[in-house]
Amino acid sequence: MASLQLDAVFKSFGDAEIIKGVDLEVKDGEFVVFVGPSGCGKSTLLRLIAGLDKVSGGHIRIGGNDVQALSPGERGIAMVFQSYALYPHMTVRENLSFGLQNFKLSKEVIEAKVLEAVRMLAMEPYLERRPRDLSGGQRQRVAIGRAIVRDPQVFLFDEPLSNLDAALRVQTRAEITRLHQRLKATMIYVTHDQVEAMTMADRIAVLNAGKLEQFGTPEELFMHPANRFVARFIGSPSMNVFPAKLKSGGATAEIEAADFGTLTLPVDAGDLPSGTALEIGIRPQHLRPTEGAGAAYTVSYAESIGTETYVYGNMAGTSDEIILHIPDHRKFVPGQVISVAVDPSLVHVFRADTGVTLPARP
Ligand SMILES: Nc1ncnc2c1ncn2[C@@H]1O[C@H](COP(=O)(O)OP(=O)(O)OP(=O)(O)O)[C@@H](O)[C@H]1O
Ligand SMILES: [Mg+2]
Known part of the structure; x- marks a missing residue:
């Protein structure tokens, strides 16, 4: 587990400046939610943290170390996407263990990690199934399991529940919160659903047009919004x-x-x-x-x-x-x-x- 710091992070695509100087410090073990309207730069910021895109300016530190020169695989990060991105021809077991060989782990250790993850997610009965034979909620749990087996320093979730129906969303939301309490891992969770943000976060970062409007606890944002944008965005x-x-x-x-x-x-x-x-x-x-x-x-x-x-x-x-x-x-x-x-x-x-x-x- 590790802390995460963003120092004056900028990102442009061509002439378009998308992230406009974001400073943010996430504590070790904290659950931080990024919220903001569609197109404000939430996914871009996650991709920069993961190393899938390069910053145009500023620094990102994970556990105090500047990760500028590190590839995504070297950053100790696991990302869960809205589209589950599972391998369709592999079983749940294979999806979970795939890639762990690269970490030079023994067969026994990999097997133990996979079993621990499926137990945590109540997915034991589905180990030999392929993704197409699972429900949306079960597929999303496999995607989360794939993050868990990697023991990442930081988990990144990009709107992982938006493909689920309302009831399953509420249930999976509670499961992710429990998972956080159990793993005590640093997690960053992107959503544009402010109820998700309010219920899950230790602290919420409200983004608007590539800028950080406010970073605080759900209560601080609700009771003491820093400006009209946050005041109107939080609360329903x-x-x-x-x-x-x-x-x-x-x-x-x-x-x-x-x-x-x-x-x-x-x-x-x-x-x-x-x-x-x-x-x-x-x-x-x-x-x-x-x-x-x-x-x-x-x-x-x-x-x-x-x-x-x-x-x-x-x-x-x-x-x-x-x-x-x-x-x-x-x-x-x-x-x-x-x-x-x-x-x-x-x-x-x-x-x-x-x-x-x-x-x-x-
Ligand atoms: N590779 C790219 N090239 C050019 N523009 C991009 C690229 N990736 C993202 N953008 C632009 O950056 C802006 C922010 O996109 P981003 O995906 O980060 O938004 P978001 O906050 O995640 O929105 P949503 O809630 O809809 O997922 C958008 O205007 C988008 O068109
Ligand atoms: Mg997005």
């Missing part, structure tokens, strides 16, 4: 965002926001002048209907799924759809106007120009 449904304006900064920031009137918020506006364009963000769970004073909200429609209700509608001052997530069963009529309120400590404030979050007041 996405955070609602409203235009706002700084009225006065200093000890208590007074912020005028859409239909909420003037909010006194526990954020530090620094030396931003009054009138600065801001945005406020409120999660659907934190915007609650109230009988008392609040902002007017017009319901378009509502979905009640037993124990919870999602309401879709809009508010004066913003053209975007605003979503409420209510933790019980409630009935709403299209066109109904209700009053909504928010606890000031749950409001996020961003600069409109840069999207950066205003820090909470100490």
Whole structure:
């Protein structure tokens, strides 16, 4: 097992700069998830770590050693792809042991490693089957087994569950988490599913257009997103965002926001002048209907799924759809106007120009 460091890593394909200076330090034994929208560079970054592509700038260190000059085979890395990449004409046993001969291991050692991996993955009954006679979930487990038998310093997973149906995805997700706890290996796991990221990761790296937006624990990202991009990417449904304006900064920031009137918020506006364009963000769970004073909200429609209700509608001052997530069963009529309120400590404030979050007041 080993730590992994990325130092100002850049990657261009021709004129196109795809990875734009990523710094990241993954601790020994940590489970780190890379998330971000399609095309942001997640797979490219994994391929650079694996050595399947060469960096255009910067350094990658595994266990403290610069791996620039090492081939993929010498880096002590095993990668599991979305497409399982199994050998179709080989049995599960052969798929798992193939390539281990190159590590100068005895037959007995190889056999023991293969048996240990299939036991870990509950695949013993399938040792003599070929991939075409296995389900998608079983094939993916063989692909994971092939990584396990190599005893890599770092495991890399590139969206390994996206070909599985929803139920199997949840089950395999739990298996990978257990595998991590058991092997205590350093793992990097790519997904664009933020629920997978939130449930599996020790820390999450949010990538956007080749840049690292934030690197932190799931809780840090959810509670204290560094900017609007992370705020909207993490959490489902996405955070609602409203235009706002700084009225006065200093000890208590007074912020005028859409239909909420003037909010006194526990954020530090620094030396931003009054009138600065801001945005406020409120999660659907934190915007609650109230009988008392609040902002007017017009319901378009509502979905009640037993124990919870999602309401879709809009508010004066913003053209975007605003979503409420209510933790019980409630009935709403299209066109109904209700009053909504928010606890000031749950409001996020961003600069409109840069999207950066205003820090909470100490
Ligand atoms: N060999 C290549 N030559 C040119 N462009 C490439 C190459 N590989 C990737 N790209 C480009 O780099 C960008 C990032 O691709 P990458 O596969 O890393 O995205 P991703 O975050 O993994 O997306 P997805 O979630 O869809 O898998 C894309 O715009 C892609 O077209
Ligand atoms: Mg990808």
